Amino acid sequence: GAGVSQSPSNKVTEKGKDVELRCDPISGHTALYWYRQRLGQGLEFLIYFQGNSAPDKSGLPSDRFSAERTGESVSTLTIQRTQQEDSAVYLCASSFVSGVNTGELFFGEGSRLTVL
Amino acid sequence: DQQVKQNSPSLSVQEGRISILNCDYTNSMFDYFLWYKKYPAEGPTFLISISSIKDKNEDGRFTVFLNKSAKHLSLHIVPSQPGDSAVYFCGGRSGGSNYKLTFGKGTLLTVNP
Numbered sequence: 077g078a079g080v081s082q083s084p085s086n087k088v089t090e091k092g093k094d095v096e097l098r099c100d101p102i103s104g105h106t107a108l109y110w111y112r113q114r115l116g117q118g119l120e121f122l123i124y125f126q127g128n129s130a131p132d133k134s135g136l137p138s139d140r141f142s143a144e145r146t147g148e149s150v151s152t153l154t155i156q157r158t159q160q161e162d163s164a165v166y167l168c169a170s171s172f173v174s175g176v177n178t179g180e181l182f183f184g185e186g187s188r189l190t191v192l
Numbered sequence: 193d194q195q196v197k198q199n200s201p202s203l204s205v206q207e208g209r210i211s212i213l214n215c216d217y218t219n220s221m222f223d224y225f226l227w228y229k230k231y232p233a234e235g236p237t238f239l240i241s242i243s244s245i246k247d248k249n250e251d252g253r254f255t256v257f258l259n260k261s262a263k264h265l266s267l268h269i270v271p272s273q274p275g276d277s278a279v280y281f282c283g284g285r286s287g288g289s290n291y292k293l294t295f296g297k298g299t300l301l302t303v304n305p
Contacts, residue, residue, distance in 0.1 A: 117279055118198075118281065118295045119283075119295035120295075167236070181227075183228075185234055
């Protein structure tokens with residue numbers, strides 16, 4: 077597809093379980109971001125990958141959260157021992173380097189995570 | 193520490209009139225400001241941006257104004273259309289080599305026919 081693809085679109089899990097969320101960026105985009113939106117909140121930055129540089133992990137809320145990206149392709153966001161406060165829509169975005177210069181990111185439709 | 197603030201959670205406007213969405217920020221290091229629009233169950237889509245060295249950027253019905261001294265920006269939509277009804281997020285990009293984008297909580301715009 078031409079856009080950013082995320083899976084699963086919906087995930088319901090029990091507290092304490094681990095979850096993996098996947099993002100397929102637009103082909104050729106070197107920059108990839110993860111954000112989340114909790115109910116009634118704004119878009120909260122989690123992590124940023126740019127090419128082969130070390131990722132900016134400054135937004136990850138705890139050490140239960142981690143993310144990987146292989147080269148300039150797929151990224152996986154992993155949440156271990158999920159808590160109810162992790163319930164949110166997790167959004168992935170990608171951009172060209174030039175897109176980064178103007179702030180234009182292309183977002184996926186998000187993965188809605190519900191922790192019971 | 194909320195670096196980007198959208199103090200109006202919602203705004204209702206009549207079709208054909210002007211919509212003005214406001215945004216305040218605290219981080220002086222932002223070098224780009226941007227607006228995104230989000231429909232329910234969809235990802236945000238880029239709308240318009242402005243460099244910190246400019247005070248106005250216009251794209252069709254959308255104009256963004258930046259007042260650096262007041263650390264304030266606004267998005268004007270004129271004329272407003274029912275299809276503009278969405279949540280609008282204001283964001284700032286950290287300057288230098290850190291391209292982290294920080295967003296506000298969003299404003300829900302409703303344009304009534």
